[in-house]
Amino acid sequence: MSEAEVRPLYPFHPYAWQHDVWLRLASLADTSRLPHALLLSGHAGIGKQRLALAFAARLLCHAPTTQGACGVCKSCQLLSYGTHPDFVWLVPETDAKTEKTAKYIKVDQIRELVGFAEKSAQLGGYRVVIIEPAHLLNVQAANALLKTLEEPGRHTLIMLLSAQPLSLSATIRSRCQQIALAVPDSAEALAWLSPQVRDEAVARLLLGLSDGAPLAALALRDALWFGERERLLKDLLALREGRQSALMAAQHWHGLGAEAVLPALASMTEDVAMLASGATLVKHRDLAPIIAAVAKLVSAAAVLGFRQGLAEKQRLLSGNVQGNALLDAAFSEWAALARAH
Ligand SMILES: [Zn+2]
Numbered sequence: 001m002s003e004a005e006v007r008p009l010y011p012f013h014p015y016a017w018q019h020d021v022w023l024r025l026a027s028l029a030d031t032s033r034l035p036h037a038l039l040l041s042g043h044a045g046i047g048k049q050r051l052a053l054a055f056a057a058r059l060l061c062h063a064p065t066t067q068g069a070c071g072v073c074k075s076c077q078l079l080s081y082g083t084h085p086d087f088v089w090l091v092p093e094t095d096a097k098t099e100k101t102a103k104y105i106k107v108d109q110i111r112e113l114v115g116f117a118e119k120s121a122q123l124g125g126y127r128v129v130i131i132e133p134a135h136l137l138n139v140q141a142a143n144a145l146l147k148t149l150e151e152p153g154r155h156t157l158i159m160l161l162s163a164q165p166l167s168l169s170a171t172i173r174s175r176c177q178q179i180a181l182a183v184p185d186s187a188e189a190l191a192w193l194s195p196q197v198r199d200e201a202v203a204r205l206l207l208g209l210s211d212g213a214p215l216a217a218l219a220l221r222d223a224l225w226f227g228e229r230e231r232l233l234k235d236l237l238a239l240r241e242g243r244q245s246a247l248m249a250a251q252h253w254h255g256l257g258a259e260a261v262l263p264a265l266a267s268m269t270e271d272v273a274m275l276a277s278g279a280t281l282v283k284h285r286d287l288a289p290i291i292a293a294v295a296k297l298v299s300a301a302a303v304l305g306f307r308q309g310l311a312e313k314q315r316l317l318s319g320n321v322q323g324n325a326l327l328d329a330a331f332s333e334w335a336a337l338a339r340a341h
Contacts, residue, residue: 010080012069014054015047016192017184017214024179025055026066034059035177037149037158039134041165042181045216048161049132051181056087056128059157075123085122088113088129092136103318105131107140114144117152127156134160135167142169149175183212197221201286209267209283224256225264232264233290236272239335240297250324250331258313258323265330266310269303276300276340295340302337309333 014022028034040048057069057079069076078084090109092102113129121127131137137145149172152158160176162168183189186207192214193203206217220226235252238244253261268291271282275295282288295303313326 010057010076011050011053012057012071012076013067014051015184015214017188018047018051018181021051021179021181022054022068023066025051026058029055029059034157036152036156037160037176039160039162039165039168039173039176039178040181041162041178043183043211043213043216044163045210045213045219046181046183047215048163048181049130052130052132052159052161053089056130056157056159059126059128060084060086060123062125075125078123086125086127088116088127090129090131091133103136104138105136105141106138107144110137110141110144110148114148117148117156117158120153121155125155127153129156129158130161131158132161133164134162134172135164137168137172142172146171146175184214186212189214189217193217205285208285223263224260228256229264229268229284230287230290232261233268233284233287233294235331236268236334237290237294237297239331240294240337240339246331246335247328250328253327253331254324258317258326261327262310262314262317262330265334266307266314269307269310272298273300273303273307276303297339299338299340306333306337 040052042048054068057076058064060075060079061069062073062075063070069079075084079087090105090113092105093109094101117127117129119127131145149158158176160168160172165173165178165180184192189207189212190200190203193207194200196218197203197206202221203217206220207214210216210220225232232253235244235249239246239249268284271284271287271291272295274282275292276298277300282291284291310330313330317323317326
């Protein structure tokens with residue numbers, strides 16, 4: 001298969017649930033009321049990136065329609081090949097050797113961008129910049145961006161994408177027109193997700209666990225831990241019943257890794273905490289009976305404390321702390337939690 005055949009298609013169109021915001025953006029473009037900078041904010045997994053890429057394509061396209069970019073003109077072809085001279089998509093850098101992605105967008109990246117924004121468009125139309133996720137601009141990078149945000153060259157649009165817009169400095173936010181994207185309504189989200197997971201009940205479960213964000217729900221289906229939920233809960237139950245040792249349990253989960261298991265523990269114990277504090281509904285609905293059995297064996301306050309410890313472990317994991325040691329600690333702490341009264 002040639003490279004062109006395996007390359008994912010450039011998304012020339014937004015998701016169906018983005019129809020209204022798409023029309024709003026298109027109308028800004030068609031009536032020349034487009035600001036220099038847009039801040040697209042909203043929950044992770046609702047398609048901010050897709051919307052921004054599709055809108056960039058429409059602005060750059062030589063023959064756009066209300067539906068979006070044509071997909072065949074020279075500009076659209078260059079976008080498909082990732083070689084459009086008037087388009088920059090800025091994300092935290094990934095080291096080619098270690099494959100580690102930087103925690104921040106660095107000031108050097110913004111300095112390059114400033115040069116780009118000052119030049120004129122090579123294809124004679126717009127220049128478009130997407131910065132994602134914008135809350136990962138470090139302080140220096142944010143400062144370097146300010147002037148460009150205020151007065152980029154003519155026909156330049158900078159789109160900042162963020163699920164945490166309040167983490168951006170007030171000065172950055174004040175220079176952008178903010179468009180807050182909502183989570184799609186559940187019927188639209190289900191209509192998109194159900195055919196992909198081929199089971200409406202699973203689609204509902206995944207959406208419930210992802211706060212209704214369709215892309216997050218699809219990613220969850222593919223998450224390493226999703227198929228292991230029952231086993232994990234059974235281990236949590238066995239530990240509370242004293243039928244298993246914490247280290248034995250932890251050792252099994254070393255195989256999956258702390259990156260997968262810590263979020264799984266956080267998600268499962270969120271449900272346990274809900275039931276332990278008297279609620280009756282859980283998010284992992286298919287596993288409600290086991291969750292209820294676990295919740296009977298632990299006090300609500302203890303689960304909350306455990307969950308704070310998990311959040312801390314997830315922070316440590318992004319540092320240099322060994323994942324397996326964190327898992328050992330988590331399972332030991334779980335086994336030692338105070339019992340329900
Ligand atoms: Zn086109």
